[in-house]
Amino acid sequence: xxxxxxxxxxxYRLSKFLFDxxxxxxxxxxxxxxxxxxxxxxxxxxxxxxxxxxxxxxxFSEGGWDIKLYAPKAEEAAFMTPEAVYEGxxxxxxxxxxxxxxxxxxxxxxxxxxxxxxxxxxxxxxxRSVEAAIFAALADVPxxxxxxxxxxxxxxxxxxxxxxxxxxxxxxxxxxxALKRISRTLDGKVEVxxxxxxxxxxxxxxxxxxxxRPGAANLGYVGxxxxxxxxxxxxxxxxxxPHVTVHMLGGHPEDVDRxxxxxxxxxxxxxxxxxxxxxxxxxxxxxxxxxxxxxxHVLGFGxxxxxxxxxxxxxxxxxxxxxxxxxxxxxxVLREIIEHRKTAMMxxxxxxxxxxxxxxxxxxxxxxxxxxxxAARQVFESHYTWKRRADQISSWAFPSxxxxxxxxxxxxxxxxxxxxxxxxxxxxxxxxxxxxWAYGINAARLSSAMTGCDHVIIDRxxxxxxxxxxAIAFDLLIAEEDAFRKARAGxxxxxxxxxxxxxxxxxxxxxxxxxxxxxxDSVIALSAPLARLLPGAxxxxxxxxxxxxxxxxxxxxxxxxxxxxxxxxxxxxxxxPRDMQVKGLxxxxxxxxxxxxxxxxxxxxxxxVPHDRMQEEFYTRIDILVHPVASGKEGCSNVVMEALxxxxxxxxxxxxxxxxSTLTHGQEAxxxxxxxxxxxxxxxxxRDDAEFRTILADGGRKFAERHHDIAMIAESYERVIASVLxxxxxx
Numbered sequence: 001x002x003x004x005x006x007x008x009x010x011x012y013r014l015s016k017f018l019f020d021x022x023x024x025x026x027x028x029x030x031x032x033x034x035x036x037x038x039x040x041x042x043x044x045x046x047x048x049x050x051x052x053x054x055x056x057x058x059x060f061s062e063g064g065w066d067i068k069l070y071a072p073k074a075e076e077a078a079f080m081t082p083e084a085v086y087e088g089x090x091x092x093x094x095x096x097x098x099x100x101x102x103x104x105x106x107x108x109x110x111x112x113x114x115x116x117x118x119x120x121x122x123x124x125x126x127x128r129s130v131e132a133a134i135f136a137a138l139a140d141v142p143x144x145x146x147x148x149x150x151x152x153x154x155x156x157x158x159x160x161x162x163x164x165x166x167x168x169x170x171x172x173x174x175x176x177x178a179l180k181r182i183s184r185t186l187d188g189k190v191e192v193x194x195x196x197x198x199x200x201x202x203x204x205x206x207x208x209x210x211x212x213r214p215g216a217a218n219l220g221y222v223g224x225x226x227x228x229x230x231x232x233x234x235x236x237x238x239x240x241x242p243h244v245t246v247h248m249l250g251g252h253p254e255d256v257d258r259x260x261x262x263x264x265x266x267x268x269x270x271x272x273x274x275x276x277x278x279x280x281x282x283x284x285x286x287x288x289x290x291x292x293x294x295x296x297h298v299l300g301f302g303x304x305x306x307x308x309x310x311x312x313x314x315x316x317x318x319x320x321x322x323x324x325x326x327x328x329x330x331x332x333v334l335r336e337i338i339e340h341r342k343t344a345m346m347x348x349x350x351x352x353x354x355x356x357x358x359x360x361x362x363x364x365x366x367x368x369x370x371x372x373x374x375a376a377r378q379v380f381e382s383h384y385t386w387k388r389r390a391d392q393i394s395s396w397a398f399p400s401x402x403x404x405x406x407x408x409x410x411x412x413x414x415x416x417x418x419x420x421x422x423x424x425x426x427x428x429x430x431x432x433x434x435x436x437w438a439y440g441i442n443a444a445r446l447s448s449a450m451t452g453c454d455h456v457i458i459d460r461x462x463x464x465x466x467x468x469x470x471a472i473a474f475d476l477l478i479a480e481e482d483a484f485r486k487a488r489a490g491x492x493x494x495x496x497x498x499x500x501x502x503x504x505x506x507x508x509x510x511x512x513x514x515x516x517x518x519x520x521d522s523v524i525a526l527s528a529p530l531a532r533l534l535p536g537a538x539x540x541x542x543x544x545x546x547x548x549x550x551x552x553x554x555x556x557x558x559x560x561x562x563x564x565x566x567x568x569x570x571x572x573x574x575x576x577p578r579d580m581q582v583k584g585l586x587x588x589x590x591x592x593x594x595x596x597x598x599x600x601x602x603x604x605x606x607x608x609v610p611h612d613r614m615q616e617e618f619y620t621r622i623d624i625l626v627h628p629v630a631s632g633k634e635g636c637s638n639v640v641m642e643a644l645x646x647x648x649x650x651x652x653x654x655x656x657x658x659x660x661s662t663l664t665h666g667q668e669a670x671x672x673x674x675x676x677x678x679x680x681x682x683x684x685x686x687r688d689d690a691e692f693r694t695i696l697a698d699g700g701r702k703f704a705e706r707h708h709d710i711a712m713i714a715e716s717y718e719r720v721i722a723s724v725l726x727x728x729x730x731x
Contacts, residue, residue: 033124033398035060036117038110038136039071040129043099044085046252046274048224048314049128049148052195054089059196059390061093068120070113072106073099090278092198111135118675123654124166124397130155137162140630140674142654144169144397150178150310157183163631163655164674167396169193171312172333178310191396194337196386197317200281207282209247210270217244217363220287220324222280222315225251226299228308230329231259233293236352238269241359246291249283250274280318289362289369290319292328295349309333317384323377325362325369327355337384343376399528399661423469423725425453426487430460430478438638439474439497441611442546449547449714453721458483470721472524476501476516491724494520496530497635498657521724524717526635527658542720545636545658547713548645548704555647555701556620566687567598569622569648571614571639572629575605584628584653584674591626591680597687619646623693624686627652628674634659641708644669644700649693651682662707668699 037060039053053069060067086094098116100109110132117125118141125136125143130153133145137159145159146169159165160183168190170176176190209218225231231248238246246269251259256273263269275283284290292315298308308331316337319326328334330346340346345358362369427447429439440459447455458465462483471489473479475497494517502513517523517534523541525531531541568591572583580586585601592599602609602618609617625643627650634657641659643650653674654660663669670686672678686693 033394034066034121035068035124035126035394035397036120036122037067037069038113038117038125038127038129038132039069040127040132041072042074042102043069043071043097044076044080044088045074051089051277051314053128054085054091055196055198055386056390057095057097058089058091058093059386060394061095062387063390063394065390065394067095068117068122069095069097070117071097071099072102072109088276088278090198090276090281107131114139114141117141118673118677121678123671123673126393126397130159133165134159134162137164140164140653142166142397142673144393146170147175147179148311149307150175150305152178154182157185160185160189165189167191167393169393170310171195172310173336174333175310193389193392194384195312195314195317196384196389197314197321197380198281199381199385199387200321204281204285207279207286209245209286210272211245211267213245213268215243216268217359218286218288219244219246219359220284220290221246221248221250221293222283222290222318223250223313225255225259228295228298228306230291230293230295231255232295233329233349233352233355234291235259235263235266235269237291237293237355237359238263238266240352240356242268244268244359244363245270247283247287248272249280281322284318284322284324287324289359290315290322290324290326291355291359292316292319292326292334293347293349293355294329294331294334296329296331312337317380320376320380320384323370323373325373326376327358327362338376338379341372343372343379345372399532422452422454423721424466425450425455425470425472425721426465426468426489427455427457428471428473428478428481428484428487429457430474430481437611441638443474445546445548445710446714446717449710450718451714452718458487470724477504479516479520491521492519493720493724494523496523496525496534498526499530499533502533522720524720527661529657529661530635542716544713544716544720545707546638546641547708547710548638548641549710550645550705550708553615553642553645553704555697556615565598567600567622568592568683569618569625569643570599570601570627571603571618571625572627573604574601579605582630584626584630587628587674587676587679588626590676591683594680595684595687597683614642615646619643619648622648624649624651624683626679626683627656628679629653629655630674631655640669641704645704645708647697647701649686649696650700651679651686663703664699667695668703669696 037053037057041047041049043050057067057069100112102109110129114132114136118139122141125141127133128146130145133143134155137143141164143164144167148171156179168179168186170179170190170192171194173192176192180186180190212218221230221234223229234246234248248269248271251273253273256271260271292313296308297306298311311333326344328338328344328346329349338344345362347354347358427443429443443457447457456466465483465487468487468489470491470493471484471487472493472495473484474495476494478484479494523534524544525541526545528543531543534541568588570585570588574580574583574585588599600618600621625648627637627640634655636658637656640650640652640656650669652659652669652671654671655674660671663671665671670682672682
């Protein structure tokens with residue numbers, strides 16, 4: 001079993017071997033919100049998964065995201081221009097796509113697509129391919145997988161344990177339940193998003209139906225003719241109801257031929273075969289009643305597996321978008337979407353008579369059918385458009401960093417009546433901490449700036465802890481130490497700087513974690529992503545980053561004037577080989593060696609520089625700081641904060657906690673995937689462009705002024721303390 005450090009090492013080496021060749025590229029191409037969709041089937045074809053992928057890419061584009069599709073090339077692609085593809089699928093918003101000749105094994109094609117996506121600067125890889133998701137996550141590119149099939153693929157368990165894996169999106173609740181059985185690491189990472197359709201912005205032109213008879217209702221079916229999809233029941237409806245005409249749109253030529261032969265004796269059923277998906281809205285608009293007569297067991301394309309328990313049929317959402325009356329099979333998975341006699345008529349798939357009765361009722365009472373259709377359309381527009389689906393996925397991939405200010409009385413208002421004694425705050429920095437290390441440094445900075453309180457810092461040297469008004473633990477592990485547990489305090493606040501203490505104390509058990517966090521009167525998280533990890537904490541969680549004295553940490557003019565070699569800086573605690581891989585020192589060393597640039601690396605286990613000499617002995621010696629930390633290891637990095645304040649350009653990754661979620665890439669820092677190639681490109685770009693270094697230096701300093709002024713941070717802490725003391729946030 002590999003520990004996390006060894007896993008980081010092997011993942012990095014594998015990603016370097018697979019994806020990190022090629023010419024150096026300008027690192028400014030990387031963008032927050034640059035999505036690569038890696039398709040798991042040839043494109044463009046007639047398959048429903050093609051429609052799904054194309055529509056989702058169009059919806060991402062509509063939402064303003066930078067989306068590009070990578071897919072194996074189908075034979076049809078040789079005869080289609082991009083414009084013809086957009087038109088054929090009825091796409092409202094275009095997006096770039098790249099098709100790959102399938103002249104290798106499928107795995108090789110997948111790796112080529114991922115390599116190209118990384119080279120294009122993707123900051124999220126989204127795919128329905130388990131293989132693509134695994135290799136993308138191994139390359140440390142944030143990854144999301146969408147799954148439409150059953151939960152028997154245990155590779156998903158491996159994928160869910162990788163740091164770069166973000167979410168597994170499934171299309172029904174039963175599929176979510178099935179997949180969660182694979183691994184406990186999927187807890188909190190599986191989300192249900194049913195399929196969708198385009199919202200209608202205008203009434204489509206009418207489709208030219210065949211065999212239209214005066215007075216006969218026109219029933220419409222859209223989709224393939226695979227076993228269980230509904231053709232079997234649709235044919236029986238036509239036999240039982242000569243007063244209607246059943247129109248069947250879709251199907252492969254061989255399937256259409258077979259069904260036409262089987263229904264040669266009927267004059268009230270028409271098979272149109274496949275048409276461009278852009279024509280589907282015109283067909284539905286022309287129909288009187290839409291039917292979705294699925295059988296209990298449904299087969300998908302090229303599969304013998306039953307998907308009837310898990311599926312989310314596109315046709316149903318397309319029907320709903322048009323506000324047409326719907327007659328559907330009553331299957332448990334469909335009850336998640338429609339409701340009998342409220343948004344559709346739902347019938348027993350084993351009882352043909354129930355379909356006949358429902359259809360006759362809608363024919364006899366058009367007003368009732370119209371009401372059902374309009375109700376279905378309202379539900380669709382509220383929940384099931386492609387745009388809403390894409391917006392939800394992008395919110396998971398790129399969550400908002402907005403936070404709310406703490407509404408609380410001032411400290412003056414909550415002072416005790418026995419004179420004007422200030423509240424005494426105890427800062428518990430841990431048995432292993434000291435004044436020269438992160439917890440001790442942050443406690444000293446905060447306590448010196450919070451003039452509304454008196455303070456005592458409790459560390460490994462403290463022998464006696466006085467009675468406190470407020471006790472603040474610097475992480476969940478420190479809160480478990482005797483010094484904190486036995487301290488007499490009127491209120492307790494937990495400060496969260498990283499996810500590692502969560503994992504050590506509660507594993508993947510949200511209930512256990514909620515119990516631990518629930519013991520505190522308030523919680524301060526150093527970043528919004530950390531705050532979202534806390535189950536049930538609600539409005540007791542406040543996002544407050546670290547802060548520093550901006551006068552002491554101010555740009556000191558041109559740096560490196562006496563140097564002839566460009567110098568990269570790295571600062572972290574690297575006491576073990578595992579630390580080296582988790583903090584990314586191995587990557588930085590490889591990058592610097594390949595570009596023949598100097599590297600100054602300091603910290604525990606390296607060249608130890610006391611914090612009060614870091615400016616003189618570290619920051620003034622480097623041209624840029626590279627901080628390639630791995631997932632889950634950072635809340636709000638002191639070294640990144642200090643570099644920004646000093647005007648040292650910063651290169652970091654999407655895992656850098658507060659900074660990766662709030663810094664603007666290309667203006668205040670470079671935020672790139674945690675791969676050799678992307679970090680090499682970033683260092684090379686900054687080495688060769690002094691003007692761009694100045695832009696990042698100025699932008700980083702302005703960021704520090706807006707986010708890290710210790711006076712502003714101290715005021716936020718005092719608001720939380722006042723809120724706790726006044727009882728405003730007590731449970």
